[in-house]
Amino acid sequence: MSEQQRNAxxxxxxxxxxxxxxxxxxxxxxxxxxxxxxxxxxxxxxxLKSGDICRVTISDDFEVNAKVVGKTLSTIHLQFIGGAERxxxxxxxxxx
Numbered sequence: 277m278s279e280q281q282r283n284a285x286x287x288x289x290x291x292x293x294x295x296x297x298x299x300x301x302x303x304x305x306x307x308x309x310x311x312x313x314x315x316x317x318x319x320x321x322x323x324l325k326s327g328d329i330c331r332v333t334i335s336d337d338f339e340v341n342a343k344v345v346g347k348t349l350s351t352i353h354l355q356f357i358g359g360a361e362r363x364x365x366x367x368x369x370x371x372x
Contacts, residue, residue, distance in 0.1 A: 311356075329344075342355060
């Protein structure tokens with residue numbers, strides 16, 4: 277994980293996000309979001325492993341690619357990739 281990602285403030289969430297991976301789509305509850313990534317509840321995501329790339333629907337307006345950068349027994353951590361910082365920042369601003 278990048279130094280910027282670790283220092284980015286996390287905003288708690290009570291929302292499901294749609295995750296696309298290997299031709300499958302899952303609705304997964306999120307714990308928090310930051311400009312650098314997303315922390316999701318882990319249940320049902322057994323197929324994802326560190327380094328995997330998936331697509332996340334952030335809102336009706338946009339999706340973003342993300343890389344799995346960490347897993348615990350209860351969470352999976354995604355790092356946003358592909359330069360969507362402006363859209364993600366706008367989404368976070370709407371939450372706060």
